Amino acid sequence: MARNREPVLKRAKALGIEPQYMGINKKSKRQPKQIRRKKSEYGIQLTEKQKVKFMYGLQEKQFRNLFVKASKKPGEAGTNFLIALESRLDNVVFRMGFAATRxxxxxMVNHGHFLINGKKANIPSMEVKAGDVISVKEKSKSIQKFKELKEMVITTPEWISIDTEKxxxxxxxxPTREDIDLPIEEHNIVEFYSR
Incomplete structure (x- = not known):
């Protein structure tokens, strides 16, 4: 499987993303380059697609397949797509505060530390639905990372409730479009794939 190994801060800066959206509390010391040319419509759409792909950590094929699947659902294609991205298991684990970054x-999901409704879940792209319970495996609770979580105060979105003791x-x-607090203009992605 292909993995994105490029430096997060460098890529975030190039795409115009604040590192905090990636779960990183650092600032780059590099000076911004002066952009002399105005971006074309295609350039704006491509940058938006790359930005969302980078934020959620997906490869092109996976990203496009998810978009095609979301666009077949009733409603707005862009909104359905963002909701599908937010409903992925790896993103939900990040939103719950069990991991610092996506x-x-x-x-952590690949290593099998989580259960969905008591069943093993080790596929990051699994879609979670309303009513699902995501829990840390009993065996994994002894890991230092999870022990530290019990003392932490975690803020989660409205569509998730968390019990740090258990x-x-x-x-x-x-999740709804209003719940997604990322600076995304999904209409650009829809227009990009509608070409």
Whole structure:
């Protein structure tokens, strides 16, 4: 499987993303380059697509397949697509505060540290639904990372409730567009794939 190994801060700066959206509390010391040319419509759409792909840590094929699947659902294609991205297991683990970044969340899911409704879940792209309970495996609770979580105060979105003592979270409802606090203009992605 292909992995994105490029420096996060450098890529975030190039795409115009604040590192905090990636779960990193650092600032780059590099001076911004002066952009002399105005971006074309295609350039704006491409940058938006690359930005969202980078934020959620997906490869092109996976990203496009998810967009095609979301666009077949009733409603707005862009909104359905963002909701599908937010409903991925790796993103939900990140949103619950079990991981500092989406990359770390993806790795933890791959290593099999989580259960969905009591069943093993080791596929980061699994879609979680309202009512699902995501919990840390009993065997994994002894890991230092999870022990530290019990003392931490974690803020989660409205559509997720979390119990830090039991190390589990519940999906209260499906996320809506208003719940997604990332600076994304999804209409540019829809227009990009509509070409």
């Amino acid at each position: 990359r770390e969340a993806r790795q 190390l589990e979270g519940r999906i209260l409802k499906a």
